[in-house]
Amino acid sequence: MRVRLLATLNLLFVCGVLGAQVVAQRLQDVRRIYVDSFGTGDGADVIRSKIITRLVKAGRFEVVQSANQADAVLTGASQMSTTAHYSANANGQYANASGGTRYYATAGVQLVSKDQKILWADDTSNGAFSRSASSSLADRIVKNLVKAISKEAKPK
Numbered sequence: 383m384r385v386r387l388l389a390t391l392n393l394l395f396v397c398g399v400l401g402a403q404v405v406a407q408r409l410q411d412v413r414r415i416y417v418d419s420f421g422t423g424d425g426a427d428v429i430r431s432k433i434i435t436r437l438v439k440a441g442r443f444e445v446v447q448s449a450n451q452a453d454a455v456l457t458g459a460s461q462m463s464t465t466a467h468y469s470a471n472a473n474g475q476y477a478n479a480s481g482g483t484r485y486y487a488t489a490g491v492q493l494v495s496k497d498q499k500i501l502w503a504d505d506t507s508n509g510a511f512s513r514s515a516s517s518s519l520a521d522r523i524v525k526n527l528v529k530a531i532s533k534e535a536k537p538k
Contacts (some may be wrong), residue, residue: 409501410535412493414444416452420489427446429487432520440524442531455497455502456490456527462515488513491523502530 417434420426433456437445446452468481486508493502504526508518 396495398465406527407495407499408534409493409531411453412443412495412501412531414446414452414454415493416449416455418449418457420454420457420491421459421461423459423461424444426460427488429460429462429489429519432516436520436524440528442504442528449466453494454492454493454495455507458489460487460489460491460519485515489523490520502527504530 396443417430417437420430420433435443437443437456439519449455463486464483465486466481466483468479468480471477479484488505488507490505491503495501504523506519506522508515508522
């Protein structure tokens with residue numbers, strides 16, 4: 383009897399019935415995230431790194447090192463750009479000039495399940511008065527993702 387039970391369990395495992403992974407079908411089912419490439423645009427690697435940091439600090443997800451370990455993959459395209467701005471004022475005997483460089487970061491992101499279903503998507507950019515464009519963008523992405531999960535989890 384014991385041999386028969388072990389043989390049945392072994393057969394089920396080999397066939398994948400017991401070893402199959404549960405695929406996240408809803409946003410709220412996602413526990414482990416892999417953060418994939420955010421493209422080849424300027425600053426994409428920095429943005430990806432800051433998103434990973436924000437996800438870990440949020441404490442809601444386990445960030446893993448490979449897509450095979452994840453319930454879903456966060457991916458997208460991002461880019462940083464700069465613009466120069468200058469202004470000058472003259473008022474009789476006084477003159478004033480100021481200027482500098484403004485940094486902008488934008489991204490389109492998707493959270494994709496193992497079965498390639500898009501669970502969440504967002505387009506966002508950094509805040510107008512942020513100190514760091516890439517940090518602000520990463521903060522917004524993670525905040526929007528957590529907010530979407532909370533919204534989905536609420537009973538209707």
